[in-house]
Amino acid sequence: MSLTVESVGERGLIARLRCRAGTPPDWVALGIGDDAAVIQPKRGSVDVVTTDSLVEGVHFRREWSKPQAIGHKALAVNLSDLAAMAATPRAALLSIALPLSLSLGDFDELVEGFASLAERERLPLVGGNLTRSPAPLVVDVTLIGTAHPRRILRRDTARAGDALYVTGSLGAAATGLFHLRDGTPRSGLDADGMACINRYDRPEPRLTCGVQVGRNRAASACVDLSDGLVDAARQIADASGLGVVVDAAALPVHPGARAFAAAAGLDATRIALSGGEDYELLFAVGPRQLRAFHAVTARCGDLCVTKIGRMTRETGCWLAIEDRLEPLGEGFSHF
Amino acid sequence: MSLTVESVGERGLIARLRCRAGTPPDWVALGIGDDAAVIQPKRGSVDVVTTDSLVEGVHFRREWSKPQAIGHKALAVNLSDLAAMAATPRAALLSIALPLSLSLGDFDELVEGFASLAERERLPLVGGNLTRSPAPLVVDVTLIGTAHPRRILRRDTARAGDALYVTGSLGAAATGLFHLRDGTPRSGLDADGMACINRYDRPEPRLTCGVQVGRNRAASACVDLSDGLVDAARQIADASGLGVVVDAAALPVHPGARAFAAAAGLDATRIALSGGEDYELLFAVGPRQLRAFHAVTARCGDLCVTKIGRMTRETGCWLAIEDRLEPLGEGFSHF
Numbered sequence: 065m066s067l068t069v070e071s072v073g074e075r076g077l078i079a080r081l082r083c084r085a086g087t088p089p090d091w092v093a094l095g096i097g098d099d100a101a102v103i104q105p106k107r108g109s110v111d112v113v114t115t116d117s118l119v120e121g122v123h124f125r126r127e128w129s130k131p132q133a134i135g136h137k138a139l140a141v142n143l144s145d146l147a148a149m150a151a152t153p154r155a156a157l158l159s160i161a162l163p164l165s166l167s168l169g170d171f172d173e174l175v176e177g178f179a180s181l182a183e184r185e186r187l188p189l190v191g192g193n194l195t196r197s198p199a200p201l202v203v204d205v206t207l208i209g210t211a212h213p214r215r216i217l218r219r220d221t222a223r224a225g226d227a228l229y230v231t232g233s234l235g236a237a238a239t240g241l242f243h244l245r246d247g248t249p250r251s252g253l254d255a256d257g258m259a260c261i262n263r264y265d266r267p268e269p270r271l272t273c274g275v276q277v278g279r280n281r282a283a284s285a286c287v288d289l290s291d292g293l294v295d296a297a298r299q300i301a302d303a304s305g306l307g308v309v310v311d312a313a314a315l316p317v318h319p320g321a322r323a324f325a326a327a328a329g330l331d332a333t334r335i336a337l338s339g340g341e342d343y344e345l346l347f348a349v350g351p352r353q354l355r356a357f358h359a360v361t362a363r364c365g366d367l368c369v370t371k372i373g374r375m376t377r378e379t380g381c382w383l384a385i386e387d388r389l390e391p392l393g394e395g396f397s398h399f
Numbered sequence: 400m401s402l403t404v405e406s407v408g409e410r411g412l413i414a415r416l417r418c419r420a421g422t423p424p425d426w427v428a429l430g431i432g433d434d435a436a437v438i439q440p441k442r443g444s445v446d447v448v449t450t451d452s453l454v455e456g457v458h459f460r461r462e463w464s465k466p467q468a469i470g471h472k473a474l475a476v477n478l479s480d481l482a483a484m485a486a487t488p489r490a491a492l493l494s495i496a497l498p499l500s501l502s503l504g505d506f507d508e509l510v511e512g513f514a515s516l517a518e519r520e521r522l523p524l525v526g527g528n529l530t531r532s533p534a535p536l537v538v539d540v541t542l543i544g545t546a547h548p549r550r551i552l553r554r555d556t557a558r559a560g561d562a563l564y565v566t567g568s569l570g571a572a573a574t575g576l577f578h579l580r581d582g583t584p585r586s587g588l589d590a591d592g593m594a595c596i597n598r599y600d601r602p603e604p605r606l607t608c609g610v611q612v613g614r615n616r617a618a619s620a621c622v623d624l625s626d627g628l629v630d631a632a633r634q635i636a637d638a639s640g641l642g643v644v645v646d647a648a649a650l651p652v653h654p655g656a657r658a659f660a661a662a663a664g665l666d667a668t669r670i671a672l673s674g675g676e677d678y679e680l681l682f683a684v685g686p687r688q689l690r691a692f693h694a695v696t697a698r699c700g701d702l703c704v705t706k707i708g709r710m711t712r713e714t715g716c717w718l719a720i721e722d723r724l725e726p727l728g729e730g731f732s733h734f
């Protein structure tokens with residue numbers, strides 16, 4: 065019989081977490097183990113704080129995603145929020161509600177998924193909370209980031225005439241979720257299909273891109289695509305008191321999403337517009353920022369950016385298809 | 400039929416939260432509504448961050464506790480962690496996983512319980528997260544506090560010979576929980592019994608006391624009593640590499656706990672030692688700090704402090720009963 069989290073107990077689990085977390089950097093005055101963690105703020109900077117949770121049965125299923133992927137994703141979705149603010153992550157809190165039947169191996173894997181991404185981003189785990197759960201596994205992450213106060217990217221500061229740019233590609237995570245739901249055997253998937261599952265399971269926060277665009281003031285506004293492009297475009301438009309036009313033909317649809325849509329008789333554009341969890345960034349870029357924006361994003365490794373629309377003075381959200389405008393539709397709601 | 404959280408939807412709920420949260424102070428550069436919140440750190444201070452969650456069926460039951468009490472308690476237990484570090488709370492994040500069947504009235508009451516305590520402590524709600532839950536209600540709170548770096552109270556800095564002091568009284572919350580479990584009718588409870596239920600439902604974080612003791616360097620170490628006195632004493636002893644002797648006769652047992660123990664044939668001392676959730680503070684106070692400690696705590700309103708033991712050079716945790724020493728026993732585990 066394999067060990068469960070119950071058999072190891074709270075202190076045993078905290079000891080395992082602490083061991084995996086390693087030695088924090090010197091600006092962490094007090095890490096895991098006290099009533100709270102103590103962090104030295106960066107001089108001349110502001111704190112940028114965010115929290116987001118993954119709930120079993122709502123955001124993931126253990127039949128579909130391995131514990132490592134769940135741990136990775138719980139951190140990645142929060143890093144994406146900081147990326148969208150152009151903030152550099154500085155410290156993480158990890159709070160988990162654990163079903164008592166969870167195996168110790170699964171707990172360790174979940175921690176490993178979280179810790180290896182944290183390590184890559186040089187992000188110390190400074191505290192958190194472990195409790196039992198009567199049913200679902202719930203992973204709640206809080207991040208404290210830092211940024212220069214005038215280099216932050218907000219969502220309510222877009223201007224009419226700004227161009228809209230999105231990083232990477234769209235529809236991959238939604239396609240990955242379709243494959244997982246349908247139980248498509250992985251042997252039946254090509255590299256693009258596998259990339260979609262991987263995007264769903266292990267989203268890649270666009271930290272370098274967000275931070276560099278913010279530092280260089282190369283965009284007027286930004287949000288991340290947690291709930292899909294339509295939702296993100298609406299968020300920028302509503303918050304800025306503007307309208308938006310998205311150009312259907314310009315959308316960088318992921319090839320795996322395109323292939324899946326063709327095979328399933330679905331509209332690839334709709335998947336790219338409404339599919340959530342791609343965790344790309346959507347920027348509003350002013351005419352005088354374009355040059356800097358392209359210079360900065362060209363330095364962000366392989367990550368491409370695509371112009372997909374523009375902000376308009378008249379409110380209303382539209383999709384341009386060939387010569388006509390259609391309503392953009394509604395974004396995703398968690399309820 | 401009454402409205403549920405599902406019928407209002409995520410944005411409607413966020414709008415309600417935002418409305419109740421009111422206008423944040425000017426050091427909150429960006430509050431609810433963006434990908435993350437932006438806070439101006441206090442100059443010359445460190446950030447003190449903590450997170451703690453309440454899970455339905457583990458930490459509370461909706462049959463026993465009203466939504467207002469749940470909201471209050473979710474914040475109070477986190478404030479207690481900051482109090483134990485001598486940190487002043489500065490900003491809160493509130494993350495709730497909501498069963499879709501939760502009535503809108505209950506949601507509003509929960510928010511009200513949280514917000515009225517936050518208001519009293521002048522603590523702005525700057526962000527958070529709402530998601531649905533397949534089963535239990537989960538309330539996760541993160542607080543960012545501030546303190547002078549050399550005025551923080553840790554748990555690993557007690558010294559041999561320090562006296563142990565506890566605030567307020569012990570065993571009240573555990574007694575309140577007994578009454579709720581037993582379904583004792585409130586009409587059958589006297590004022591002390593009602594006070595116990597109230598302590599369980601609406602714990603009172605000892606913020607002023609913790610912060611003042613820290614500012615005046617009037618203690619060498621501190622923890623809060625979330626999991627009972629035995630656990631707290633062990634935490635200080637283990638972290639500081641010391642032992643501890645608790646004096647049974649000195650324990651400030653709450654009169655409601657004493658009356659309940661007498662009626663139920665239980666040991667009042669055991670309830671005071673092991674009963675969790677009193678959220679009092681336990682201080683280790685050095686001989687040269689005693690004068691300042693008493694001067695400071697005398698200014699903390701009606702809150703009394705009681706000397707209940709001492710830290711010893713030899714490791715081991717003991718209970719002094721009359722002339723003999725007994726092992727102190729184990730603290731509470733969440734698993």
